[in-house]
Amino acid sequence: MNRRRILIGACSVGWISIAGCLDRVGPGDLDESLGGKGTGTGTFDEFRIAIRDGAFSTERVTVPADRRIDILVDNADDRTYRLSTDFGENRTSVPANATGELPCRVPEEPDDYELREETSAIDPLTLEAVPEDVLGGCGIEQ
């Protein structure tokens, strides 16, 4: 019985510690800048970002690995930007004061990828791919 109590206690303390540390990141922190659908890293596949004054509106966007997504780019500047990703052959041109669309398939491996401006006019945006299929428990998508 003592062993059981010790195990319960140890597990409780362990979990609370881990949860406490992880919670510092805060729910929604990963995609708060996305403007994507959904509140977490769950089922969303459309991401809206902006370019203003020669910079992306955010430095990092969390995207689901191994999924097809659409990146919508609102260009508020008075020049055209040519964007591409460092994976696949994904390219688009976003005219001045217009919205461009960049459909792409995120690689299967979770990692940091980049959305770049081909002339290096602006700093790249990090696309952080996470394994979305293991988030939110098990189940089959029909």
Added chain:
Amino acid sequence: MTGLLVAVAIGAALGTLFHRGRICYASALSDSFLFGSSRTGGGILIATLATTLAYGSVYAIRGDAGFYLTSWGWFSLVGGVVFGAGMILAGACLTSALWRAAIGRGQYALVLSGVVAGFLATASVQDALARYYFAPLWLGGGRTLYGLEEASAPLIALVVVAGTGVAYAAAVGSTKRRLGAGPSNAEGRRPAEALAVGGRTVVRSTLDYLGKWLSRPRLRDVVQRPWDPRTCGLGIAAVATVWLLQYGAWTVSGPVERWLALGVWTVEPGVLRAVPGLASTFPGEVTPDMAVVTGFVGGAFLSSLATGDFEATPPTRRGSGAAVGGGLLMGCGAMLAPGCNVTNLYTGVALLSVHGLLAGAGILLGSYLTTRSLF
């Protein structure tokens, strides 16, 4: 609507089979680790092997449609270990907690409350888990061994089943030697002889089992008495295969999480938005796999009424800490793997999913370590 009714009926059949066979992964594993054998474990093994053969054939016909194949990695093993530890601590797996709560046992309602707490605790830190747990521990995308090009899926299933059968027979032979109920110590010491002894034992018990069927059991006994776990195992395999053909692989923890998300949304949508892991499981409506869980609970309840087994008993104060703590670990483990005993140790193994095999190994490891440390 018809689809949901079919799902409820499938769930009711599974609930009845689990209740009548007293199927519980926690007791089966702890008995196996402590005593070297388990009657319930035999039923679970038969269910898994029969389902493996069936799923191998299904894969050959229509590929992996409906298979639950998710990314795999060290997280599969870690989550499995946490789930397995919780199962032994709670004294029930997720499915047995469901059917036992359905037949009135308050203690297992406590286990389920711990599971819900575990779901919520893990779901609340999902974004951090995605970045610091799942992504670094990821090793590969969803795969099934049925997809190997070296052999056809039914042949792969046959090899796996035969290999498991041989290993089981060797384990039975070895156990008989240890308990002194079989051959002399000298005979059982060698693996080949343990295998021969175990093989004879398995064949004998199988013939006894078939003999019971041929002796035509009385209807009253069939209705009122518990069923042989082997019969239930075969029944579970048949029903799970029908469900795979109808909808997809049978999972339990995922649909339970979706019920939780739907319940929270119904009561207070704001809470759902505050818990990202719960929001991402929110189904928007009752899905067929959720209906299976409902049917499972209802089937166990009706089965207990039919057998006079229903009895509302309150939780005991003495065991409440272990029940809630074990449930909490199960809830966390089911999110960290992801998947529960059915999703990984039954469905996942039968699908020969790499994730399921790894998480199943984790459940076995966690159960073993916890059993050895507690008893």
